[in-house]
Amino acid sequence: EKSRIGVTGLAVMGANLARNMARRGFPVAVHNRTTSKTTEFMKDFGDEGPFTGAETLQEFVDALETPRKIVVMVKAGKPVDAVIDELAPLLDAGDIIIDAGNSHFPDTDRRTAYCAERNLRFMGIGVSGGEEGALLGPSIMPGGDVAAYSEVEEILTTIAAQVDGTPCCTHVGAGGAGHYVKMVHNGIEYADIQLIAEAYDLLTHVAGLSAPEIGKIFEEWNSGDLESFLCEITAKVLAKTDDTTGGPLVDVIADQAEQKGTGRWTAMNALELGVPLTGITEAVFARTLSSLADERQKASTTLGGPTPGGGENRDDLVEDIRQALYASKVVAYAQGFAQMRAASIEQGWDLDLGSMATIWRGGCIIRAQFLNRIRDAYAEHPDLDNLLMVPYFTEAVANAQDSWRRVVTTATEQGVAIPAFSSSLSYYDGYRRERGPANLIQGLRDFFGAHGYRRTDADGSFHTRWAQDGAEVRTGD
Numbered sequence: 001e002k003s004r005i006g007v008t009g010l011a012v013m014g015a016n017l018a019r020n021m022a023r024r025g026f027p028v029a030v031h032n033r034t035t036s037k038t039t040e041f042m043k044d045f046g047d048e049g050p051f052t053g054a055e056t057l058q059e060f061v062d063a064l065e066t067p068r069k070i071v072v073m074v075k076a077g078k079p080v081d082a083v084i085d086e087l088a089p090l091l092d093a094g095d096i097i098i099d100a101g102n103s104h105f106p107d108t109d110r111r112t113a114y115c116a117e118r119n120l121r122f123m124g125i126g127v128s129g130g131e132e133g134a135l136l137g138p139s140i141m142p143g144g145d146v147a148a149y150s151e152v153e154e155i156l157t158t159i160a161a162q163v164d165g166t167p168c169c170t171h172v173g174a175g176g177a178g179h180y181v182k183m184v185h186n187g188i189e190y191a192d193i194q195l196i197a198e199a200y201d202l203l204t205h206v207a208g209l210s211a212p213e214i215g216k217i218f219e220e221w222n223s224g225d226l227e228s229f230l231c232e233i234t235a236k237v238l239a240k241t242d243d244t245t246g247g248p249l250v251d252v253i254a255d256q257a258e259q260k261g262t263g264r265w266t267a268m269n270a271l272e273l274g275v276p277l278t279g280i281t282e283a284v285f286a287r288t289l290s291s292l293a294d295e296r297q298k299a300s301t302t303l304g305g306p307t308p309g310g311g312e313n314r315d316d317l318v319e320d321i322r323q324a325l326y327a328s329k330v331v332a333y334a335q336g337f338a339q340m341r342a343a344s345i346e347q348g349w350d351l352d353l354g355s356m357a358t359i360w361r362g363g364c365i366i367r368a369q370f371l372n373r374i375r376d377a378y379a380e381h382p383d384l385d386n387l388l389m390v391p392y393f394t395e396a397v398a399n400a401q402d403s404w405r406r407v408v409t410t411a412t413e414q415g416v417a418i419p420a421f422s423s424s425l426s427y428y429d430g431y432r433r434e435r436g437p438a439n440l441i442q443g444l445r446d447f448f449g450a451h452g453y454r455r456t457d458a459d460g461s462f463h464t465r466w467a468q469d470g471a472e473v474r475t476g477d
């Protein structure tokens, strides 16, 4: 009997996705470039379900029913192209290649066109949830041709996480849409993590709490509005004792954050689209600043500033930080969703943003209670410009904002860096201003570059001859 689907690339993600499929009864053919990994896989997991281990790509392709459905789960970048090039000559018209790795969405568009020229169908699907998600139920963001999706829909929706009986998997849009949405998901993850790190920093240095004490606070927070996988694991990471020192493990982890690039892609895309995406972008910059360890070491004894600690009542401060975290998180999601909306319009993807919130409720790293509210917001207002404008979020942020402002003030006075908290608040204050200070920017641009400006009291564009006779001239409609 032929296999329903194939998986090539048996590192953690591919192996676990294949196991997830087979455990649910789908016959799966497995393959890996280095044959010994396939052999090992079959030895370790071969009896978990209906697997066929293939040593060569030809054997792999021959083991599959047609049209073939091949999940490629190899290292993102050139390896994906290499695998497509090796597979293409072995496949028949209509076969489907599914890239389930973290590919950059323009690459997915390019590969879709490349495969189409060879009469092959290509799908780029975002998979979130790490190793455990891949095995037990990830959040899946499939993009590409709808007819191709319908061929794998049953398998993908079955292996995905389920929340209230709804699979965390739905067709996202054409071409690179799935990988795009996965990219923004990862960007939001960066913002969420940065906000948590800032809360931890304030609780440590302003409130004077220890890691296990802060872990308990996150555990409490995890039963309220902030309920989320990231809060849950923050509690666990902070509670962990180090075997070597006997103190909290987190206290001896080096403070330099690494990144694989999806946050940077999200920020760069926001710059290209012209969407204000301050939370995610600050989160990327915060990681890059953290990596300047040697410079920070020198600066720490050279650059003056206050030493944080004490002041406010500790319980009030903890509650203020909780509220600031919530409000900033709302802003980060509002920005990420506004970005997806702008991209959808530009690319013609017709993204259903409520569905994106729905499929992120389970399986993925940013899964959170809060996403139910986002889903509801888009169900009621599909063309929403900004999540902050639905009554639920408008009120939530209004209620939190006194605390939010106190936290930003306290952190600033005490010298604790809070790029994500403070930029989110500035975004909020900028967004709610009917008239901001860009009038002056336009005046300056007109002065030095004759770039022109519009007036609030007349149509058309104008230029003032600032340095000549000072007269204003009309320059266009």
Ligand code: NDP
Residues within 6 Å of the ligand: 008, 009, 010, 011, 012, 013, 014, 032, 033, 034, 037, 073, 074, 075, 076, 078, 079, 080, 082, 083, 100, 101, 102, 103, 127, 128, 129, 130, 131
């Ligand atoms: P890796 O990204 O570490 O990739 C290793 C796999 O790629 C191995 O099977 C390797 O084969 C194969 N490979 C590398 N180069 C080639 C090539 N030129 N030709 C053929 N095969 C090649 O594996 P992961 O499982 O960590 O991730 C897979 C994908 O999933 C990546 O895109 C990753 O970004 C994404 N992802 C990962 C998550 C995670 O938590 N790790 C979460 C979500 C997505 P060989 O054994 O022969 O070297």
